[in-house]
Amino acid sequence: MVERDVEIGALELVSGASIPRVVQRVTRYGVEPARDGSNVVFVAHALTGSSRVVEWWDGLVGAGGLFDLEQWCVVGVNVLGGCYGSTGPHSIAPDGRRWGPRFPVVAIADIVEAQRRALRDAFGIERAAIAIGGSLGGQQCLQWARGYDDAVEHAIVVGTYDHLRAQGIAQNGAAREAIRLDPKFRDGWYDEPPVDGLRLARAIATLTYKSEALFERRFGNRPDRAGGDPARNIDDRFDVEGYLAHQGDVFVTRFDANTYRVLTRAMDLFDLRGRERPTGRARLTFVGIAGDQLYPPEFVWSCAARWAEAGWDAAYRHLDSDHGHDAFLAEPESLAALLRDGIGAAVVAPR
């Protein structure tokens, strides 16, 4: 593993704002990148991931995974606005204070532009054979293909499509509101993190990360396995409430509240509809996930159909899982199997 914090200069954002000194944390695994990028896999992380892709996607990357590090050069970049090494709301602004809530609204196009520069500056990588990611990561991969003529040969867009529907925006909005409600948030100028708000935000989000069927099978209407009796005490929990609380507890130790707001907003804003005109020769694979409550697979399918109709080499693959949205993280081996069997040689071995 090689990890670097690269300064890529100033970035003019889609919103019109700009950030003078942008740092990107990039991480590289596996073999040296080929000059033509033919052995390079760019892995885009989802909302709460990092550039260390092996740490959160080891069933997909590494020995026995889809991308063997003896063959492939796998790179990850922490997104602009993130909290795992790249410039974000926790970073110091030109006035010497933290950006905090003043950190500009970031678009997926901004995130990808920063990634492209960082990979070039850190490792001389100008293009990738494959860009792959789920959810917010999938949005980045589609932007890689759409935004640049020759940046990627095959973009694999998992559990997302070319925009976000109102239900998802509403769910993200409720999560942002939960953070704002925590008095410790102090309009984004917190010293002590607003853990109660962030915990609730994560719980609200988790409601759409798993399938309805999985929730039912795992938890039903049973009382919390950790104890208590919700039929007798109003503050005692059902099992599913205990699960959500636990997810929240884990989350607040590792994530930043302002970053949460910035990145969910980037997710909400992403919209390439009407911009399906082919720009390069990239091949697109959209993967819909059964039971996905955030990006339902029928909309992934119709997105793939629209892009194919517009002239792209676009295909739809269906991941059968009862995990729902985060199956790409929870069952990476299923995703690897789907891509290995169904998509062909480009994913199996570099040329």
Add this chain to the structure above:
Amino acid sequence: MVERDVEIGALELVSGASIPRVVQRVTRYGVEPARDGSNVVFVAHALTGSSRVVEWWDGLVGAGGLFDLEQWCVVGVNVLGGCYGSTGPHSIAPDGRRWGPRFPVVAIADIVEAQRRALRDAFGIERAAIAIGGSLGGQQCLQWARGYDDAVEHAIVVGTYDHLRAQGIAQNGAAREAIRLDPKFRDGWYDEPPVDGLRLARAIATLTYKSEALFERRFGNRPDRAGGDPARNIDDRFDVEGYLAHQGDVFVTRFDANTYRVLTRAMDLFDLRGRERPTGRARLTFVGIAGDQLYPPEFVWSCAARWAEAGWDAAYRHLDSDHGHDAFLAEPESLAALLRDGIGAAVVAPR
């Protein structure tokens, strides 16, 4: 309209707790009740309704509705634990202070037992030709049919079934947590209402009250029609966020936070599975609503099938609407048409 606050004495609850002096607010419309109840319609209200059924269900009750008040005697009762006249957390406990967060956990069976006593004591009504309600109201109607041998002839259970699945419990749990997070809530001992928490709770609930398709059609990913640009300012909103905020603003002026917690818990706890053995001669009609995200219609259907298989005269009707769960409130005329055309004489006119 005749409205009374009836004291029904002490109530021993399913939880084992008891409430010494229970008051129920009952409201009656239309003609005098027949001794055999053959012209009586009991209308059960949903989570945030009241005994004044004409105020919130006028397409169903009244001139031109399903239940003409020239023919029918229509009665409503504010639920135990409610905040529209019946004993609830805002009421004075035996120690002279408000019950507040000490108000016991209430089950649907408790709510219905209190209703039965109140209707008898206030108006001499021992039975009803029809019990009808949606969501939490539908749970009450099913409990009327299952809990008493001869209380109701025809129970019409709309947009709910005989239990709540984990996803719904989780959503209710997140809403309760939003209330708890508001510092004004003070563990339930508020003087000033925790409006920020209650507003967010309502927003979280509203996520499941409308269909995904309706959210998309009405709001999509457009910016808030009230102004602001979410692509430039992190605190500006999308249109769907503005809608949810508005729903919350209206809600906090009319509802109590402790009641919200008590009644959502009653909804979560309801579970008659395994208790489908017929107990009386009541006919059951379950109405599933297209696009219902809280009680998906496929589960309403399978519930109707289970109860029919157990020996009940149980039928399923499908309400085609793009409103989703709260179609029974938003489009009462569609529900009235479905019941008028599909269910037959029993609903059209009393014997």
